[in-house]
Amino acid sequence: MAERIHVTAPGGDYDILIESGILKNLAIYAGAWGKSVVVTNTTIAPLHGESLAASLPKAKLAVVPDGEQYKTLETIAQLYADFIAAGLDRGSTVIALGGGVVGDMAGFAAATYMRGVRFVQIPTTLLSMVDSSVGGKVGVDLPQGKNLVGSFKQPDMVLIDPDVLDTLPAREWRCGMAEVIKHGFLADESILDMVNKNPSPSSETGFSIQPHPPTAFASPQAERGGQSGKVELIRRAVQVKVDVVQRDPFEKGERAHLNLGHTFGHAVEQATHYQWPHGEAVGVGLLAAARLSSALNLCDSDIPERMEDILAHVGLPRRLNGIDPEAIYAAMATDKKWLGGHSRFVLLRGVGQPTIVEDVPKETIIQILSDLQ
Numbered sequence: 001m002a003e004r005i006h007v008t009a010p011g012g013d014y015d016i017l018i019e020s021g022i023l024k025n026l027a028i029y030a031g032a033w034g035k036s037v038v039v040t041n042t043t044i045a046p047l048h049g050e051s052l053a054a055s056l057p058k059a060k061l062a063v064v065p066d067g068e069q070y071k072t073l074e075t076i077a078q079l080y081a082d083f084i085a086a087g088l089d090r091g092s093t094v095i096a097l098g099g100g101v102v103g104d105m106a107g108f109a110a111a112t113y114m115r116g117v118r119f120v121q122i123p124t125t126l127l128s129m130v131d132s133s134v135g136g137k138v139g140v141d142l143p144q145g146k147n148l149v150g151s152f153k154q155p156d157m158v159l160i161d162p163d164v165l166d167t168l169p170a171r172e173w174r175c176g177m178a179e180v181i182k183h184g185f186l187a188d189e190s191i192l193d194m195v196n197k198n199p200s201p202s203s204e205t206g207f208s209i210q211p212h213p214p215t216a217f218a219s220p221q222a223e224r225g226g227q228s229g230k231v232e233l234i235r236r237a238v239q240v241k242v243d244v245v246q247r248d249p250f251e252k253g254e255r256a257h258l259n260l261g262h263t264f265g266h267a268v269e270q271a272t273h274y275q276w277p278h279g280e281a282v283g284v285g286l287l288a289a290a291r292l293s294s295a296l297n298l299c300d301s302d303i304p305e306r307m308e309d310i311l312a313h314v315g316l317p318r319r320l321n322g323i324d325p326e327a328i329y330a331a332m333a334t335d336k337k338w339l340g341g342h343s344r345f346v347l348l349r350g351v352g353q354p355t356i357v358e359d360v361p362k363e364t365i366i367q368i369l370s371d372l373q
């Protein structure tokens with residue numbers, strides 16, 4: 001039986017189903033989908049896309065190039081052409097099979113094609129399972145910046161099959177773990193216990209892309225406990241996001257808490273000209289946020305200590321390795337959330353106690369960043 005999380009959303013309620021092997025039985029759900037197009041990319045098509053589309057009698061495959069640089073209006077235009085060629089009408093369904101890039105684009109195309117058609121999310125990265133496939137934000141980048149065009153489009157269903165993670169590069173797994181850890185500190189301590197109790201990927205060194213499947217949660221007991229452990233970890237991490245977006249569907253308030261570690265993280269991405277992937281930048285950003293929380297006496301020093309330990313356990317970076325603190329601060333100051341130049345951080349009073357703090361002195365931030373060298 002699949003784990004089921006029901007989501008109440010302004011555009012209509014939907015279910016998130018999580019089950020190992022669920023994609024092999026997709027036809028059960030596909031009866032109501034009409035004609036469909038499975039949107040995926042060149043990497044995922046041969047791994048999972050072709051077999052999935054072949055299992056759906058009325059489905060065609062639309063394959064986009066792999067990479068954030070293709071999350072553009074040009075690719076959306078190509079998708080519209082693919083939808084027309086496949087004969088999609090208003091009763092049809094767009095299925096996103098991929099990570100956040102594919103999900104954001106397929107969702108935006110589904111929101112706008114014929115003023116909106118049915119949309120099913122099948123996330124294939126850990127990040128997209130626990131983060132981007134939930135909450136209805138879809139869109140594309142412009143040359144001027146990321147995610148500048150988009151809308152809210154709630155999916156009709158989200159199907160999560162942890163088996164697809166077996167082909168995910170270890171580095172992408174770790175990047176998703178940064179969001180899982182964020183959700184643990186925001187709202188669910190048991191997530192942190194689960195992550196800490198599972199084997200660390202200690203055999204891997206550095207942050208290069210590993211040709212092996214991820215080792216965390218592929219424990220020696222994988223045959224018996226591994227997949228169900230993954231299902232449970234994903235279920236809990238998804239639930240944290242669901243709880244937040246249900247209370248704040250249009251990002252008016254509490255949803256800002258999901259930016260924990262992201263003010264620092266985005267600035268690190270920018271300061272390194274996106275040489276640091278998002279998840280790794282968020283990892284060190286989470287540590288910076290935890291240390292700042294403690295420096296401002298919002299919480300005890302055990303919070304940054306626990307953060308550092310768990311990041312080390314999953315193999316995420318804890319140091320800035322020479323990135324200039326002034327460059328990071330300058331990047332932060334361009335953040336559109338820093339209203340009128342006032343700094344704004346999501347910090348922690350403890351696990352499960354996020355809080356927003358404004359006007360932190362620049363010297364304090366520079367000190368935190370210098371200590372992370």
Ligand SMILES: NC(=O)c1ccc[n+]([C@@H]2O[C@H](COP(=O)([O-])OP(=O)(O)OC[C@H]3O[C@@H](n4cnc5c(N)ncnc54)[C@H](O)[C@@H]3O)[C@@H](O)[C@H]2O)c1
Binds near residue numbers: 043136167
């Ligand atoms: N809509 C939202 O609320 C939201 C939230 C967070 C992030 N995002 C967006 O999500 C995007 C990042 O998503 P991501 O981290 O999933 O990156 P991604 O979609 O680029 O996927 C990462 C890489 O993994 C590959 N891949 C995906 N699944 C695979 C699998 N099962 N096996 C092998 N390879 C696989 C992809 O082809 C890609 O090369 C960004 O564009 C970001 O803006 C959106």
Ligand SMILES: [Zn+2]
Binds near residue numbers: 179262278282
């Ligand atoms: Zn993130």
